[in-house]
Amino acid sequence: MTLVPAYTPLITTCCIACLVMLCAVGCERRSESMQSALKMPFSIFATCDTQGWIEPCGCASGQSGGLSRRATLIDQLAKDDERLLVSVGGAAFGDQPYDIEKFNAIVDGEVLMGYEIHNLGVSEVQLPLPESRQLTFLSTNLEGVQGIKKSVSIDRGGWKILVLGVVSQSALANAAGVRVAPPERSILNEIESQTESFDCVVVLAYMNQNELADLAANVPEVDVIIGGKTQQSISPIRSGQTLLTAVANKGKFVARVRASVNDGDRTPTWNADLHEVSSELAEDQEQQSNLAAFRKRLSDLDFSASQTSFDVxxxxxxxxxxxxxxxxxxxxxxxxxxxxxxxxxxxxxxxxxxxxxxxxxxxxxxxxxxxxxxxxxxxxxxxxxxxxxxxxxxxxxxxxxxxxxxxxxxxxxxxxxxxxxxxxxxxxxxxxxxxxxxxxxxx
Missing domain, CATH: 1.10.1130.10 (Flavocytochrome C3; Chain A)
Structure with missing residues (x-):
């Protein structure tokens, strides 16, 4: 009979434990490797301050802007990247019946184009927001507004992006029935309230140039700030680790904010560029159909001058x-x-x-x-x-x-x-x- 030492079970147990630990470490590393392999580049396309400019008036040649050309431009720029389309705000012009009808048509155009998020700017605050299952209306620092979310979590390219949206306090200082919290505090509070993890934070900020610079300096937790309400678009700049850019001027420009990936990166590398919605771009037929439907409604409604916000x-x-x-x-x-x-x-x-x-x-x-x-x-x-x-x-x-x-x-x-x-x-x-x-x- 062969005698088995009393400590053999202990050795066996230790060996098994070591194997389990090694397997666990291997699985963990493989999981990280797989996660890294699943991370892909993606592009955020942002517009701002459309101001009712659903289509250039056509009175002069070479006019930029319009939803029809915007759709064509975004398709050309996106190529094979996963995309996220967002509006920083300012899509409407005025609050009269004609202006509301045009805002609704612009929102319809955004939905057709694939927009997923629309931050509230100054012009949208006083308007009834149309119901849409495809488009989320966003504001992190507006209080008491129905039909909006304070944040949106989006998955793109294997990354989880937390998208927040703010509007200038000073621009709404005299707005009746509107409560606007400080943007910086609202952003930090919303980040801290998240119960699920995220890889990066993107803020859509309808603010002027000085306010945008202050925001970028005061909230370093944010990876990207895309602004508007700046009269002129702002070429991409960095404030610490935060990438800042802005688009403005009747939706005549599109900002492309691209997240690229290097092997092993736990966060994406951000770059951005601005593109003009030029008159040389072809007109997207789906957007042209939306414009025709809008004009059909205008024909039926036959608004009077007093039902618009235009100067008489x-x-x-x-x-x-x-x-x-x-x-x-x-x-x-x-x-x-x-x-x-x-x-x-x-x-x-x-x-x-x-x-x-x-x-x-x-x-x-x-x-x-x-x-x-x-x-x-x-x-x-x-x-x-x-x-x-x-x-x-x-x-x-x-x-x-x-x-x-x-x-x-x-x-x-x-x-x-x-x-x-x-x-x-x-x-x-x-x-x-x-x-x-x-x-x-x-x-």
């Missing part, structure tokens, strides 16, 4: 818009000159592209938009279409009644109300005046 062309008390027909009797030669001009056919240029239903275009292609006696809407005031006499000379009912009473406006001062840098970037009075010259020279 004022009329003095006792001096209203009389219409171009009232001028013809005494100014026959000037009328003939006008009839040969593009001004006399301004409405037709809108009809040709289906934009005659849009108040944004009507205001510069009609007489006295929203003023007393001026254009109201298509149903009630088709006798005030085109750019007529009073578009430049002002409401002139008193002049019509008594020719000794001068027209109220100096015509040369009226041009820039419509021929601004956006709609007519190459406008030069001397050149343009030659095309419509009438009367006794410069009036």
């Amino acid at each position: 062309f004022p009329a003095d008390e006792g001096n209203h818009y009389a219409g171009s027909d009232a001028c013809q009797t005494c100014h026959q030669q000037d009328t003939e000159t006008w009839e040969r001009s593009s001004h006399a056919h301004a409405w037709r240029t809108l009809v040709d592209v289906g934009a005659h239903v849009d108040s944004s275009c009507q205001r510069c292609h009609t007489v006295g938009f929203g003023g007393t006696g001026g254009f109201v809407n298509r149903k009630s005031s088709m006798d005030r279409i085109d750019v007529g006499c009073e578009s430049c000379h002002g409401p002139s009912s008193r002049h019509v009644a008594d020719e000794s009473v001068p027209t109220p406006w100096l015509a040369v001062d009226s041009c820039l109300s419509c021929h601004d840098h956006e709609n007519s970037p190459h406008f030069q009075y001397d050149h343009y005046w030659q095309q419509i010259e009438h009367g006794n020279g410069v009036e």
